[in-house]
Amino acid sequence: MLELRPLTTADGEASYMFLQAFAPDENGFENPYxxxxxxxxxxxxxxxxxxxxxxxxxxENYVPETWYFLWDxxxxxxxFRIRHYLTEALAQGAGHIxxxxxxxxxxxxxxxRGLALAVEEAAKLIPEDEVYLSCHKDNPASLxxxxxxxxxxxxxxxVEYYTRIPLPKHLHR
Numbered sequence: 001m002l003e004l005r006p007l008t009t010a011d012g013e014a015s016y017m018f019l020q021a022f023a024p025d026e027n028g029f030e031n032p033y034x035x036x037x038x039x040x041x042x043x044x045x046x047x048x049x050x051x052x053x054x055x056x057x058x059x060e061n062y063v064p065e066t067w068y069f070l071w072d073x074x075x076x077x078x079x080f081r082i083r084h085y086l087t088e089a090l091a092q093g094a095g096h097i098x099x100x101x102x103x104x105x106x107x108x109x110x111x112x113r114g115l116a117l118a119v120e121e122a123a124k125l126i127p128e129d130e131v132y133l134s135c136h137k138d139n140p141a142s143l144x145x146x147x148x149x150x151x152x153x154x155x156x157x158x159v160e161y162y163t164r165i166p167l168p169k170h171l172h173r
Contacts, residue, residue, distance in 0.1 A: 002110075004080065004117040007049065007067040011076070015069065016041045018076045021103050027139040028160075029100040061087055068121060070101075070114040077105040080118040084125050086132065095132035095162070096122060111145040119149060123167040130164045137161060 007015060016038050022031040033041055051057040053066040063083050070078035078101045083090060090096075097118055101111050122131050133151065135142035136159060143161050151163035 002070065002072050002113055002117075004068045004070050004114060004121060006053070007046075007069060009046065009050065011069065012042045012046045013038070014076050015046070015067075015079075018069070018079065018102060022100060026100065027142065028094075028134070028136045029098060031100075055084075061089065063087060063090065066121075066125065068118060070110060070117070072105075072110070075105075077102050077110050078114045080114055080121075082118060082122050082125060085127070091132065093134060095134050096126060097131055097133050106141075111142070112148045115145055115149045119165055120168060126167065128167065130166045133163050133165065134160045135163070 005011075016033070016036075019031055019033045019041075022029060022034060024031055024034045033045060036045060048057055049067055052062070053064060055064040058064070063085055065081050065083045068080045068082065069076050070080065078099060080097060080099045083094075083096050083098075086096065097115070099111065099115060099118065101114070119131060132154070133146055135146065137156070143163075146163045146165065149165055151165045154162045154164045156162060
């Protein structure tokens with residue numbers, strides 16, 4: 001069964017192993033934990049990630065962000081990070097939702113289905129009518145995923161497409 005679950009301490013080791021499959025920056029999916037030791041991730045970084053979801057211990061100009069992992073039965077196949085609101089920089093850049101699918105599970109429809117679930121979760125967190133996303137122009141698969149989830153291209157620049165997806169009204173906070 002496919003489900004999106006928020007990160008918990010119980011998923012710490014699985015999330016660490018998941019992140020090791022990603023480069024530090026892959027098509028705009030930033031992974032500062034790639035070269036982090038497992039011990040450092042579990043004892044220092046994971047508690048901070050969980051604090052950030054609650055709006056605690058945020059660096060200046062950072063916003064609360066909740067990590068959701070996409071699970072297919074007992075396999076962690078994707079990560080969706082939802083920012084609860086946007087700063088001016090995020091509103092001109094990364095947007096509300098960032099996501100990555102584990103390299104072993106790409107091309108299987110997980111991003112499309114996972115983004116649909118993430119949009120539902122975002123509707124519970126974000127006090128707006130739509131979510132804002134971006135994707136590198138050299139990543140057409142990500143743009144297709146967003147378009148399949150009812151995105152419209154809001155604007156573009158030389159490097160990125162910027163899209164908006166309406167949030168389901170019945171889930172709005």
